[in-house]
Every structure is written in structure tokens, then in C-alpha cells.
Amino acid sequence: KRKRFDELVGGGSASSVNKEAFRRAVGNALERRMFITxxxxxxxxxxxxxxxxxxxxxxxxxxxxxxxxxxxxEENMLEIEGPAVTPAPVLKASGHVERFTDLMVKDAGNGECHRADHLLEDVLKKMLANPLDGGKRKEIENVLARLDELGAQELGAQLKKYEVKAPDTNNEISDPFPFNLMFATSIGPRGDVQGYLRPETAQGIFVNFPQLLYYNGNKLPFAAAQLGQSFRNEISPQQGILRVREFTQGEIEHFVDPEHKDHPKFSRVADLEMLVFSREKQVSDVKRPVTMKLGDAVKSGIMDNETIAYFIGRVYTFMVAIGINPERMRFRQHLEHEMAHYAEDCWDCEVESSYGWIECVGIADRSAYDLKQHAAATNKEMGAWITFDKPKFVEELVVEPISKVLGKAFRKDAKTVVSALKTMTEENALKMKAELEKSGEANLKAFCDGGDFVIKKDMVKIERETKKVSGKFITPGVIEPSFGIGRILYCMFEHTYYVRESAEGEKEDDKKVVFKFTPLVAPTKCTVFPLLQKEEFNVVCRDVCNSLVDSGLSTIIDVTGTSIGRRYARTDELGVPFAVTVDHDTLEDNTVTLRERDTCSQVRIPISDLCATLKNLSSMKTKWEEVQAQYPSQGGSASAAKEENRTEATYSLRCP
Amino acid sequence: KRKRFDELVGGGSASSVNKEAFRRAVGNALERRMFITxxxxxxxxxxxxxxxxxxxxxxxxxxxxxxxxxxxxEENMLEIEGPAVTPAPVLKASGHVERFTDLMVKDAGNGECHRADHLLEDVLKKMLANPLDGGKRKEIENVLARLDELGAQELGAQLKKYEVKAPDTNNEISDPFPFNLMFATSIGPRGDVQGYLRPETAQGIFVNFPQLLYYNGNKLPFAAAQLGQSFRNEISPQQGILRVREFTQGEIEHFVDPEHKDHPKFSRVADLEMLVFSREKQVSDVKRPVTMKLGDAVKSGIMDNETIAYFIGRVYTFMVAIGINPERMRFRQHLEHEMAHYAEDCWDCEVESSYGWIECVGIADRSAYDLKQHAAATNKEMGAWITFDKPKFVEELVVEPISKVLGKAFRKDAKTVVSALKTMTEENALKMKAELEKSGEANLKAFCDGGDFVIKKDMVKIERETKKVSGKFITPGVIEPSFGIGRILYCMFEHTYYVRESAEGEKEDDKKVVFKFTPLVAPTKCTVFPLLQKEEFNVVCRDVCNSLVDSGLSTIIDVTGTSIGRRYARTDELGVPFAVTVDHDTLEDNTVTLRERDTCSQVRIPISDLCATLKNLSSMKTKWEEVQAQYPSQGGSASAAKEENRTEATYSLRCP
Structure with a gap:
């Protein structure tokens, strides 16, 4: 089992050359077919x-x-959509204006900017690739392991120590200094209202908390979500669409009573098994994730609470449904130093790609930090009333000045005395009560700043009373699953890419690229072809295509004169899961051939059944095997089969 | 018929007070239920x-x-999604850096900024509201009519003439000056790369034209589309979500051979009838749109071509499907001065609201302007090869220097002579041919800058030849339907808002707000209620709700203890079209009550039929009347009927 895992995550056999070739091949396919440019x-x-x-x-x-x-x-969340342009005070309160920075160095020669940690990392990794004595190696590995903990000063010292120069030019570099990653702009015509493009969608939810709570009938828990563009002015973006300056983010903020983080639907995910890479395992010698059920992760305390584990489960099922290979996905807990000071627990859903393990989703327990920050900045209530399951009874000290008696005794000073009595600390009130009981009177100035007044026993009642409390006012805790849509997309592209092996006699260039997208995410659900370029076939093709489009299925038609095999190959490269071919028999009996992309198997199906069948296949209600069981299979002709080269092949790493 | 139209567009009876009250009522409902905040x-x-x-x-x-x-x-368009952050050169080429401005004036006292034309408009409109002599009135009406034609200088003169002061402060104002409406930012860490937030999504399509053309098999026509956020730093945004600084735009660029603007699917829309407000009608005395078929609009030349008319038809069906009242929607042609200098024709889909007629969609024939601008800025090909239906045969003058003879005669100068001969103008070549035929020789320097060489008859062949030309290289024309999603949304809110009349004995405050959203756009398709707050009802409600959600229908459950009438009212205000009630009979026979929002009519339907029925109702495949015909109608109890107040009422203008 461990062996298999090694192979899967590419720790062992897959060399970096292999990975780069694979990455280039995927990148070429994505660009050639204009998935991404x-x-x-x-x-x-x-x-x-x-x-x-x-x-x-x-x-x-x-x-x-x-x-x-x-x-x-399905989780009954409250969706909102707010603007990207955000006034500065919002992002000051959230901490982004001060702290949303990366450390940067400048090339002393040409002024080019570089991320300080990346420069150090590159140099150290190159050093490790060469022979080194054991002590030196250990030292460098240590620095690398602590790289993202280093502050400006320490990072500067390390850059000096390892004599890091600017890449390409080999010029001297400046000391590292923080660069804020937010795009700045100005709102309105006067130019005096500073704004930023939001660096995350989360803050747009937090600032709406009071309204969302009201919308939800003032009840906790509830979750709100926002899907939209976020902006980060990266110092030197690399790694294709994994690190970009504008990206789509989906964020969920689940607001919850911090003392009740159990989840009513947890039992639905408790038996889900996945790779869990706990903090403990990361700092141990083994450094290896463990396959674990979510129920066990919570029971054993590895995951802090049911709510965070429930979201991990939902993220897992989401990722698998869109085509991420579950054996190349793990949930890694943040180490202490990785977490923000206010965070209580944090897990990343990491997916293995040719770039290594990529953080695609972060699931963080952010405590009440953000709400408290905005409450402090605006002086607005950002809390919720929690009603206890049962009312609680609490003892309370009540100080009740007897106004009538005080008024008679002190006249115009009575007000001062009353106020002083009422604002005494509990401790002083108890002392005064003791004094009054002992001697019948007490001087006010001995117990507070109330002045020189002698208080008699009949002037004030000081008693412990039991009060019924039905709830309390709290600032909710927040559990935040945060999705980088572009990263998920890219990892899915890598996980679904494969190449059919060339048939004998074919050139290497004829390698046929396939994206085995799930029908759910496939850009086009079906292609319609005429077997031959004949107008009577084309007419039927157009009818079939129109009826599929009318029922909401994304369908394309390909009536070009190239061979059917080449046309199949073209749609395979777009990941189209199903293809319909209209041929001579169609004109006789109104049936067509329906082909499935990955198995290349075909059935013969009446046109009248096509729409419903494809809808069910596309929404994944029906499996291809069920369609095969229902309709007669159709063997392609020998030449067609040859042209399609049914044998699949792993391209480099481990696809499909 | 004309009377009815007057009523509909609010030209006659509806006072501005009435409109404002209506607008406030809609705004309150939208804010109270958190549609928009x-x-x-x-x-x-x-x-x-x-x-x-x-x-x-x-x-x-x-x-x-x-x-x-x-x-x-349905139109098989190529969708793209690009970033909002845009480098300056792109928007320089498109003209936005120089010309995307509004004229602004500053309050000399406090520096506050105002739109110059809006200030003048407000002052002039106030003057018109008071008694004026006929000449003065005419003069002011004239200025108002020409308001958006005025440049900075003329606008400044008018502001002076009418002694316009700053609003609120009554301070002096500055001369008008242009303010660029783009949000500026800087890309990358160096701070030297100027960028803007895109002011429209269109340019992101134009810059991808070469790749899109390739994607489309190098064939014209095709359309590309982009839906996303655009940004305009308005000087003083007003009118709620009609004029905002960040908004969702949907733009379509249909690239077409400018000589072939017919459309293969035009016949499908030719019989659609709608309100057409041509340029001619706008400048005539009547100033009134005319109900017209699209086919007739093209035939009579009111609309320039089939393609622009086809898109007008598609816009019309789109708007009606989402709930815009077709009697309060018109297609208005731009006047000459409204159009950009490069535009060939331009129509706005305007919708009547309490703010007046609002431009919701613009449909413009932008000619090849944008592509040519980007081609000039980048020196890249932004054209397409058009294959003629039949090859054309064109006469061409061919100058063929006879290298062998020239080489012998001129040796090292032969190259210069050949080049000179080849680059002669057609006119000069013909003159030389005449000279050669007349005298047998000709001096090159008489016909071009080729130097002093005597050319003999056998040294060059100058002949008219007929060439077969199969196509040509063109820069496509662009027809652009451009949608402001927020504006469409707001107008739809106004068109679907109404209030059920209060029943006898009810207070005015109990007026029940309803949004009669079409099932297609309704935020929630169905609410599920227990008739009474009993756990055995709640269990069934949860089951029903879950099964509807599982099949993709947005459904909410309301198990609060308020009366059924009040719960219906709550969902009416959210525009939920259907409600399911679980009652005693449900426990016996597994049927529930299904209620339709606007008629308040109810049927009794088996739970097992609910999911399919609601799916068909929501996708508008089935009409409520058909459901009524299929299932027994269910009269509410007398008290329930009373509580619901079936009578509908027009709130102020003309709703529903």
C-alpha cells in the first residue's frame, strides 16, 4: 500500500524532467485548444x-x-455578491493594509523586483543539488524548512550569508522590504478616497454580517458565501495559473457559537476516508499522511471539531466529483507558525500536480477575529444573541440605594451618593455590607470615590440575588473554507489529461491527447458527426444538435470532411465525453451511434432516446455501463477501430 | 391604442410624486429582504x-x-473570460485613455465635484417648471435637447449664461474639464506599469480576435461573448443601481464580413413585433415609437441589416422571458450625434422605469474600428480571409522583367533595374509599354527613379492578365450587443413588483408586497410549510425539501409558528412562485397542497409527482394552468382565503 502511494505522489520514480515534460504537454494542449491563454x-x-x-x-x-x-x-447558505473595489478603512480593519505583504528585494543594477524568499530558496536548492558535507546540508535544509517563518531582518541576513545575487544580471540586491500585494486605486473624482481591489472575497461577507444575521432570523449557526474575483499584485508571478494577479475565489464563512461546533449533518461524512496529514505527522520523522475516516479524526482530536471536519468532508466530495484523483489529494494541517495568531485550526486541501503539492482549498477556524476587528473599527454591533437550551440561574450582587431615605439625609448631595453606591465594585460593596452589618453605618469614602458621607444601614440594600438568564450575547466564531477556483481547475486538467498510445505505423506526433473530464465539468457534452460529408446526413445532424441544445445540453456539430477518427480525436482533446454519429442506417431506422470517450465503446440508440439519455449521462444520474446494458453495442469497423487506437497509455507520470 | 400606451409609459397620468413613491416602495422591499444593499x-x-x-x-x-x-x-458563441486589470496600451488603442471622460466642475468653496451636464440640466428643468415666456422656454428646451452634444467650452458658456452655482453650497463653480472615468492602478511591484480596471468587457474580446478566429476554424461570421465586472469611476453616482461604479456587463462581439450582414436565422425573428423608435420618429414632431415587425424594419431600411435586427429580436425575447413588460420596452435608434464617429448604426433597448426610459442594452454596429485600432497599436494581423462564393476574375497589369537579357545588358546594375521595373506604378508601366511599342526602347529614368538605363523591348514584358481571385483579406465588421445586467435586473424588479390590496379591517401597513418573478428568475422556486407547528408535519416537510434540493430546485422550508397567511406573505415578498403545504391529509394519503403565488390558487398533488411538476414549472416547460387541469383544485378555508386577500391591486403606477 505504501509503495502504491509513493508512485502516486511522485515521490519516488517520477523525475523532475519527467514532470516538466508532462507539464509542458498539458500546457500545450490547454493553449492549443484555447482552454487558457x-x-x-x-x-x-x-x-x-x-x-x-x-x-x-x-x-x-x-x-x-x-x-x-x-x-x-445543498447547505442552504446565504450567497452575496459585493464589489471588488473596496475603501481603505475596511482593509485597514482586516489587517490587509498593514500586513498583506511579501518581502521583496530590488536588483541594484536595473531595479528589477524579486521575491526575497524565492531567491534564497532557488540558491539553497541549487546548493543541495551539489555534493555538500553533512553539516552544511543539514544547515541548509533547516533554513529551507523555516523559510516562510523568516522576517525581513533574518531573511536579509540569510541572503547575505549565502551571497545571493539577482538572477539573470548577477547584480547586488537590496535588503528585503515588505511590498503590499494589494492593487491600489482611488474612488471618486476628488482623488482623496483611497481604495484597493479586494485581496479576498471574505471581507465582503464579514462587513455584511449584521444584515445576514437578520436575514437568517437572528439565528446561529449559518453560512454565507461569495464567489468572485480577487486581486493580488504578485511580485513575480510564476507557475502559470497557479499564482496569478487576478483570480476567482469562492469563500464560505460559517458563523457559529464558539462553544457549539458540533454539526447536525456530521454523521453523513463521518465514514469518508481520505489522506490526512496532521501537524503531528508533519513534524515526526515519517512525514507521511495517513488514510483516515473523518469520524476518527474528530474522535482522536486530530481535527478540532465536527464543523471543520464536516467542511473537509464536503470539500473532499466536491473535489472528487469534479475529477480530482482522491489518491493525489490530501488534507494537511497548518503548523503553528503557518497560522495567523487568531486562527484556532487550519487545514489545506492540497492536490498533487507537476508543480508539487498545491494548496487548492484552505479550511480555517478564524475564531471571532474579523468580526471583532470590524466592530472595533466601526463601533457597530457584530454579535449575535445565543439562547441557552435551558435558562441558567446565576447569583448576582444587587446594590439598591433607598432614594427616599438618602434624599432626606443628603438633600442636594443625594444624587452623588446614589451614583457612587451604584458604581461600587462588587468587592467594595461586600465590604460595606459587612461594615454596615457590624456597626450599623459606614463612611462612603472608605469604599469608593463618593465623598465624605456617612451611610446608615437603612439607606442601602446590598443583597445576593439569583437571576434567570436565558442566553447571552456573543461574537460568533468563523469557520472559513476558501477555494482558489483557478488552482482547482489547473490540477483537474493535470489529473484528467492522458494520451492514447500511437497505433503501429503512426508517427509520434500523432499522439492523441484526451482530457477525461467528468460529464459534469466537460465543456461540451456531445459532438454530432455525419459519418460521411453528405447533405442528407448533415440535415439529421443539425436536427439532432438543435434538439440537444434546446434541452440545455452544450453540443457541437462537426461536418468537416476529415476522417471520423480524426474528428473523434479533435473532440477527445476538448474532453467531450460523448459523440453521436449519423450514418446510412440512421436514414433507415432513426438510430445513431453513441460513443463514450474513454472506453471508445459504442451503442446503437434511437434518436428519440438520445436527449434523455445524454441529459442523464451528463448530470451523472446514469452511468455509461447502464446505457451499454440497455442498448445494443456497436462495433466500429476494423479500420475505424484501428484509426482510433483503443489502447490507452500513461503519458509520463501516471495517467490516466 | 395610443391612449393605452400613454398610460403604460407614464407620460400622462402618473405624476412624478407617484413615481417617486413607487420607487421608494420598491427600494424598501429590495432592501428589507436584502435583494440589494x-x-x-x-x-x-x-x-x-x-x-x-x-x-x-x-x-x-x-x-x-x-x-x-x-x-x-443557443447561438453557438465563443465565450471568454479575461481579467479586469488591463495594461494601459490596450486602453490607449481603444481610445479610452484619451476619450472615456465626463465633464466635471468643482465647487470653488469645498472642492466637491459635480457632473457639469447634470448641474445645467437640473437648473434648466427647474426654470421650465416655472412660468416663462415662449421664447425663453423654447431656448431652454433647445439647450436641454442638445445637452449631450455640448463640448467643454460650450457647456461652460451655458453654465455661465444660466448662472449655475454648486448645489447645496451655492458656491461658484470651476469651468468644466474632462475627468477620465477609469479606475487607475499600477501592475507589478516596480510601479512603472500603468494599468486600469476595464471600463467594458468588449476590449478583452477584441484583443483575442486572432486566437478566436483560429479557434473557429478561420471562418466568419462568429460571435464571442464575455460576462464579467466592469468599472467606471462615476463623478457622482445616483439613481441606485442604475449608475454604479462597478457592474456586471455582458458583451457580445459578432464578427462579420461587412459586405454580408444577412443572417441565416433572421426568418425566425422577422415576425416579432415590438416598439421601434427610429431616428426619423425622434426628430419628427410626433416623437413616438411605432409597433413594427423586425422584418418590416429591415425591409424599409429603418434597421440597417439583418444581423443587427436579428440581435434586436434575440434581445427582445430575452427581456420578455426574464419578466420585462414588452409594452414598457422600446428599441430606440441613436441620433447621429449620439453615435461614435466609427459606428454605422446603433439601437438601445430602453425600458421604462420610475426613473424614466433606461438604456439596458445597446446594440451597435461598430464597424471595424476596434480591430483596426489594436492592429495599428500592435502591428499584428487582425483580419480574416474571406472566400468568395464564386472565384472572381480580375484584370491585372503584370510587369515581368526578363532577367537573362537584363543581366547580360547591365551586369552589376541589373538588380537595380529589375527592382525599378517591378515597383513602377501602373500608370508609368503603361506609358513605358506604349513607348517601347512605339520606338522599341525607353529610358528608365523617364518613368521612375531607376537611373539612366535604356530598356529595350525584349528586356521586359508588360501585359494585362486576367487572374482568378478566390477571396480576399478583410478586417471584419463588428456588431455588438452590450448588456448592463444590473440595470436589466432593476427594471425587472420594478416591472414585477405589486401589492395585494388590504382586506377589510386590515391596516394600511399590512399591504402585502409581491414580486411576480417568472419561475425562471425566481431566487427560490418553492417554499415548504407545515400547516401547523407539529413535529410529524416537520418531518415530512424536511423530506420534501431535501428531495427538491437534491433535484437542483432552490427550496426553503419555513417551520416557524406564524400563521400560514403570514408565511405565504413572506415568500410572496421574495417572489417565490410556488408553495407546498403539509397538513393532516398528507399523513393519510401522501398528498400536499401546491399554491401558485399570483393567482393564489391551489391544487392537491401527490408528493411523488411534486419534484417533476415543480421542475417543469420552474423551467417554464409546464404552465400552471396545465397543472391545474391535471390535479384537483383545493379551496383554502374561508379564513385562509381572507387572510391571503386574493384581490390584487395596482400600487401606484400600473402594476401588475
Whole structure:
């Protein structure tokens, strides 16, 4: 079992060369079919900005729709949509203006900017690739392990120590200094209202908390969600769409009574098994995740509470449904130093890609931090009333000045005395009560700043009373699952990419790329072909295509004159799961061939059944095997079969 | 017929007070149920920025999904999604850096900024409201009519002439000067790369034209579309969500051979009838739109071509499907001065609201302007090869230097001579041919800058030849339907709002607000209630609700203890079209009551039929009348009927 895992995560056999070749092949396919392209490429492109072309857009849209259904609809969340342009005070309160920074160094020669930690990392990794004595190696490994803990000063010292120079130019570099990653702008025509593009969608939810709570009938817990663009002015964006300057984020804020983090639906996910990489395992010698049930993770205390574990379960099912390989996905707990000071627990859903393990979703227990920050900044209530299951009875000391007696005794000073009595600390009130009981009177100035007044026993009642308390006012805790849609998308592309092996006699270039998208996320559900380029076939194709489109199924038609095998290959590269072919028999008996992409198996199906069948296949209500069981299978001709090269092949790492 | 129209558009009876009361009532309902709220309200709010709360978000999402289906899927468009952050050169080429401005004046006292034309408009309109002599009135009406044609200088002169002061302060104002409406920012850490937030989504499509053309198999026509956020730093945003600083835009760019603007699917819309407000009618004395078929509009030349008319038809069906009242929607042609200099024709889909006629969609023939601008800025090909239906045969003058003879005669100068001969103008070549035929020789320098060489008859062949030309390279024309999603949404809210009349004995405050959203756009399709607060009812309610949610229907459950009438009213205010009630009979026979929002009529339906029935009702495949015909109607009890107050009422203007 362990062996298998090694193979899967590429720790063992897959070399970095292999990974890079694989990454390039996937990248080529994505660009060739316009899934993703560099933005503004006719202007030379802008680093960190990407466009989704038609199939990329469709895949992204399908994933987002499913996200909304899986989380917002099925978990009954409150969705909001706010602007990206955000006035500065909001992001001051959230801490972004002060702390949303990366450490940067400047090339002393040409002024080029670099991320300080990346420069150090590159140099140290190169050193490790060469022979080194054991002590040195250990030292460097230590620095690398602590890289993201280093502050400006310590990082500067390390850059000096290892004599790091600017890449490309080999110039001297400046000391590291913090660079704020927010895009700044100005709101309104006067130019005096500072604004930023939001660096996350979360704050737009927090600032709406009072209204959302009201919308929810003033009841906790509830979750709100926002899906939209976030902006981070990365110092030097790399790794394709994994680190970009504008990206789609989906964030959920689950507001909960911090003392009740159990979850009513937890039992539904308790038996889900997944790779769990706890803090403890990360600092142990083994450093390996463990397959574990969520129920056990909570029971053993590895996961802090049912709510965070429930969301981990929902994230797991989401990721698997859209095509992430569960054996290449793990939930890694943050180490202490990784977490913000206010965070109580934090887990990343990491997916293995050719770039290594990529954080795709973060699931953090942020405590009441954000709400408290905004409450302090605005002086607004950001809390909720919690009604106890049963009323509680609490003892309380009540100080009741007897106004009538005090008024008679002190006249115009009575008011001062009453106020002083009422504001005494509990401790002083108890002391005065003792004094009054002992000697019948007490001087006020001995117990508070009330002045020189002698208080008699009949002037004040000081008693312990039992009060019924039905609830309390709290600032809710927040559990936040935060999704990077682009990262999830890219990892899914890598996990679904494979290449059919070339048939004998074919050239290497004829390798056929396939994306085995799940029908749920496939950009196009079905392609319709005429077997031959004949107008009587084309007419039927158009009818079939129109009827599928009318029922909401994304369908394309390909009536070009190339061979059927080549046309199949073209749609495979777009990840189209199903293809319909209209042939001579269609004109006789109104049946067509329906082909499934990955098995290349075909059935013969009446046109009248096509729409319903494809809808059920696309929404994953029906499996292909069930369709195969229902309709006669159709063997392609020998030549067609050859042309399609049914044998699948692993391209480099471990696909499919 | 004309009378009815007057009533509909509010030209006659509806006073402005009435309109304002209506607008306030709609606004209150939208805010109370958190359809739309001011952004960052706990921080005092930011003008021109709004949040969509849960039901607003759902309605918007439904409209956007339908937009994608109606246009992208059904018209087979290429969707793209690009970033909002845009480098300056792109927006320089498009003209936005120089010309995307509004004229602004500053309050000389406090520096407050105002839109110059709005100030003048307000003052002039106030003058018109008072008695004026006929000449003066005419003069002012003239200025108002030409308001958006005025440049900075003329506008400044008018502001002086009418002694316009700053509002509120009555201070002097500055001369008008242009203010660029783009939000500026800086890309990357160096601070030297100027960027803007895109002011429209269109440019993101244009810069991808070469790749999109390739994606489409290098064939014209095709359309590309982008739906996303655009940003305009309005000087003083007003009118709620009609004029905002960040908004969702859906833009379609239909690229077409400018000489072939017919449309293959035009016949499908040719018989659609709608209110058409041509340029001619606007400048005539009547100034009134005319109900017209699209086919006739094209035939009579009112609309320039089939493609622009086809899109007008598709916009019409889109707007009606989402709940816009077709009698309060018109297509208005731009006057000459309204159009950009490059535009060939332009129509606005305007919808009548309490703010007047609002431009919700613009449909413009932008010619090849944008592509040519980007081609010039980048020196990249932004054209397409058009294959003629039949090859054309064109006469061409061919100059063929006879290298062998020239080489012998001129040796090292031969190259210069060949080049000179080849680059002669057609006119000069013909003159030389005449000279050669007349005298047998000609001096090159007489015909071009080729130097002093005597050319003999056998040294060059100059002949007219007929060439077969199969196509040509063109820069496509662009027809652009551009949608403001927020504006459409707001107008739809106004068109679907109404109030049920209070029953006898009820207070005025008990007026029941209803949004009669079409099932397509309704934020929630169904609410499930127990008739009474009993656990055995609640269990069934939860089961029903879960099964509806599982099948993708947005459903909420309301088990609070308030009366059924009050619970119905709550869902009416959210525009939920259908409600299911579980009662005693349900426990006996597994049937429930299904109620339709606007008629308040009810049927008795088996739980097992509920899911399919509601899916068909929600996707508008089935009409309520059909459901009524299929299932026994269920009269509410007399008291329930009374509590619901079946009688509908027009609130102020003309709703429903």
C-alpha cells in the first residue's frame, strides 16, 4: 500500500524532467485548444494575467455552478455578491493594509523586483543539488524548512550569508522590504478616497454580517458565501495559473457559537476516508499522511471539531466529483507558525500536480477575529444573541440605594451618593455590607470615590440575588473554507489529461491527447458527426444538435470532411465525453451511434432516446455501463477501430 | 391604442410624486429582504457600490445563466473570460485613455465635484417648471435637447449664461474639464506599469480576435461573448443601481464580413413585433415609437441589416422571458450625434422605469474600428480571409522583367533595374509599354527613379492578365450587443413588483408586497410549510425539501409558528412562485397542497409527482394552468382565503 502511494505522489520514480515534460504537454494542449491563454498576448502579454478561452470558460463555469449547488444550495447558505473595489478603512480593519505583504528585494543594477524568499530558496536548492558535507546540508535544509517563518531582518541576513545575487544580471540586491500585494486605486473624482481591489472575497461577507444575521432570523449557526474575483499584485508571478494577479475565489464563512461546533449533518461524512496529514505527522520523522475516516479524526482530536471536519468532508466530495484523483489529494494541517495568531485550526486541501503539492482549498477556524476587528473599527454591533437550551440561574450582587431615605439625609448631595453606591465594585460593596452589618453605618469614602458621607444601614440594600438568564450575547466564531477556483481547475486538467498510445505505423506526433473530464465539468457534452460529408446526413445532424441544445445540453456539430477518427480525436482533446454519429442506417431506422470517450465503446440508440439519455449521462444520474446494458453495442469497423487506437497509455507520470 | 400606451409609459397620468413613491416602495422591499444593499454600510457606505444579498444574488445568477443559455449556447458563441486589470496600451488603442471622460466642475468653496451636464440640466428643468415666456422656454428646451452634444467650452458658456452655482453650497463653480472615468492602478511591484480596471468587457474580446478566429476554424461570421465586472469611476453616482461604479456587463462581439450582414436565422425573428423608435420618429414632431415587425424594419431600411435586427429580436425575447413588460420596452435608434464617429448604426433597448426610459442594452454596429485600432497599436494581423462564393476574375497589369537579357545588358546594375521595373506604378508601366511599342526602347529614368538605363523591348514584358481571385483579406465588421445586467435586473424588479390590496379591517401597513418573478428568475422556486407547528408535519416537510434540493430546485422550508397567511406573505415578498403545504391529509394519503403565488390558487398533488411538476414549472416547460387541469383544485378555508386577500391591486403606477 505504501509503495502504491509513493508512485502516486511522485515521490519516488517520477523525475523532475519527467514532470516538466508532462507539464509542458498539458500546457500545450490547454493553449492549443484555447482552454487558457496569456492575457493581452498581442500586446506582449502581462505576467500573472490569463484569459479563459471558450472550452476553459465552459469548464470553469461548470465547476462554479457545481460549487454553488454543492455548497450554497445543498447547505442552504446565504450567497452575496459585493464589489471588488473596496475603501481603505475596511482593509485597514482586516489587517490587509498593514500586513498583506511579501518581502521583496530590488536588483541594484536595473531595479528589477524579486521575491526575497524565492531567491534564497532557488540558491539553497541549487546548493543541495551539489555534493555538500553533512553539516552544511543539514544547515541548509533547516533554513529551507523555516523559510516562510523568516522576517525581513533574518531573511536579509540569510541572503547575505549565502551571497545571493539577482538572477539573470548577477547584480547586488537590496535588503528585503515588505511590498503590499494589494492593487491600489482611488474612488471618486476628488482623488482623496483611497481604495484597493479586494485581496479576498471574505471581507465582503464579514462587513455584511449584521444584515445576514437578520436575514437568517437572528439565528446561529449559518453560512454565507461569495464567489468572485480577487486581486493580488504578485511580485513575480510564476507557475502559470497557479499564482496569478487576478483570480476567482469562492469563500464560505460559517458563523457559529464558539462553544457549539458540533454539526447536525456530521454523521453523513463521518465514514469518508481520505489522506490526512496532521501537524503531528508533519513534524515526526515519517512525514507521511495517513488514510483516515473523518469520524476518527474528530474522535482522536486530530481535527478540532465536527464543523471543520464536516467542511473537509464536503470539500473532499466536491473535489472528487469534479475529477480530482482522491489518491493525489490530501488534507494537511497548518503548523503553528503557518497560522495567523487568531486562527484556532487550519487545514489545506492540497492536490498533487507537476508543480508539487498545491494548496487548492484552505479550511480555517478564524475564531471571532474579523468580526471583532470590524466592530472595533466601526463601533457597530457584530454579535449575535445565543439562547441557552435551558435558562441558567446565576447569583448576582444587587446594590439598591433607598432614594427616599438618602434624599432626606443628603438633600442636594443625594444624587452623588446614589451614583457612587451604584458604581461600587462588587468587592467594595461586600465590604460595606459587612461594615454596615457590624456597626450599623459606614463612611462612603472608605469604599469608593463618593465623598465624605456617612451611610446608615437603612439607606442601602446590598443583597445576593439569583437571576434567570436565558442566553447571552456573543461574537460568533468563523469557520472559513476558501477555494482558489483557478488552482482547482489547473490540477483537474493535470489529473484528467492522458494520451492514447500511437497505433503501429503512426508517427509520434500523432499522439492523441484526451482530457477525461467528468460529464459534469466537460465543456461540451456531445459532438454530432455525419459519418460521411453528405447533405442528407448533415440535415439529421443539425436536427439532432438543435434538439440537444434546446434541452440545455452544450453540443457541437462537426461536418468537416476529415476522417471520423480524426474528428473523434479533435473532440477527445476538448474532453467531450460523448459523440453521436449519423450514418446510412440512421436514414433507415432513426438510430445513431453513441460513443463514450474513454472506453471508445459504442451503442446503437434511437434518436428519440438520445436527449434523455445524454441529459442523464451528463448530470451523472446514469452511468455509461447502464446505457451499454440497455442498448445494443456497436462495433466500429476494423479500420475505424484501428484509426482510433483503443489502447490507452500513461503519458509520463501516471495517467490516466 | 395610443391612449393605452400613454398610460403604460407614464407620460400622462402618473405624476412624478407617484413615481417617486413607487420607487421608494420598491427600494424598501429590495432592501428589507436584502435583494440589494449599499456596500460597506457599516463603514458609512460608498456611493455607487452595491451588494447583492441572498435573493438578489440568486435572481442575478438566474438571469446570467439564462443569458448564457439564450445567447452563448443557443447561438453557438465563443465565450471568454479575461481579467479586469488591463495594461494601459490596450486602453490607449481603444481610445479610452484619451476619450472615456465626463465633464466635471468643482465647487470653488469645498472642492466637491459635480457632473457639469447634470448641474445645467437640473437648473434648466427647474426654470421650465416655472412660468416663462415662449421664447425663453423654447431656448431652454433647445439647450436641454442638445445637452449631450455640448463640448467643454460650450457647456461652460451655458453654465455661465444660466448662472449655475454648486448645489447645496451655492458656491461658484470651476469651468468644466474632462475627468477620465477609469479606475487607475499600477501592475507589478516596480510601479512603472500603468494599468486600469476595464471600463467594458468588449476590449478583452477584441484583443483575442486572432486566437478566436483560429479557434473557429478561420471562418466568419462568429460571435464571442464575455460576462464579467466592469468599472467606471462615476463623478457622482445616483439613481441606485442604475449608475454604479462597478457592474456586471455582458458583451457580445459578432464578427462579420461587412459586405454580408444577412443572417441565416433572421426568418425566425422577422415576425416579432415590438416598439421601434427610429431616428426619423425622434426628430419628427410626433416623437413616438411605432409597433413594427423586425422584418418590416429591415425591409424599409429603418434597421440597417439583418444581423443587427436579428440581435434586436434575440434581445427582445430575452427581456420578455426574464419578466420585462414588452409594452414598457422600446428599441430606440441613436441620433447621429449620439453615435461614435466609427459606428454605422446603433439601437438601445430602453425600458421604462420610475426613473424614466433606461438604456439596458445597446446594440451597435461598430464597424471595424476596434480591430483596426489594436492592429495599428500592435502591428499584428487582425483580419480574416474571406472566400468568395464564386472565384472572381480580375484584370491585372503584370510587369515581368526578363532577367537573362537584363543581366547580360547591365551586369552589376541589373538588380537595380529589375527592382525599378517591378515597383513602377501602373500608370508609368503603361506609358513605358506604349513607348517601347512605339520606338522599341525607353529610358528608365523617364518613368521612375531607376537611373539612366535604356530598356529595350525584349528586356521586359508588360501585359494585362486576367487572374482568378478566390477571396480576399478583410478586417471584419463588428456588431455588438452590450448588456448592463444590473440595470436589466432593476427594471425587472420594478416591472414585477405589486401589492395585494388590504382586506377589510386590515391596516394600511399590512399591504402585502409581491414580486411576480417568472419561475425562471425566481431566487427560490418553492417554499415548504407545515400547516401547523407539529413535529410529524416537520418531518415530512424536511423530506420534501431535501428531495427538491437534491433535484437542483432552490427550496426553503419555513417551520416557524406564524400563521400560514403570514408565511405565504413572506415568500410572496421574495417572489417565490410556488408553495407546498403539509397538513393532516398528507399523513393519510401522501398528498400536499401546491399554491401558485399570483393567482393564489391551489391544487392537491401527490408528493411523488411534486419534484417533476415543480421542475417543469420552474423551467417554464409546464404552465400552471396545465397543472391545474391535471390535479384537483383545493379551496383554502374561508379564513385562509381572507387572510391571503386574493384581490390584487395596482400600487401606484400600473402594476401588475
Amino acid at each position: 496569456q492575457s493581452f498576448s498581442i500586446y506582449g502579454g502581462t505576467a500573472g494575467l490569463f484569459d479563459y478561452g471558450p472550452p476553459g470558460c465552459a469548464v470553469k463555469s461548470n465547476i462554479q455552478d457545481f460549487w454553488k449547488r454543492h455548497f450554497i444550495l | 449599499q456596500s460597506f454600510s457599516i463603514y458609512g457606505g460608498t456611493a455607487g457600490l452595491f451588494d447583492y444579498g441572498p435573493p438578489g444574488c440568486a435572481v442575478k445568477s438566474n438571469i446570467q445563466d439564462f443569458w448564457k443559455r439564450h445567447f452563448i449556447l
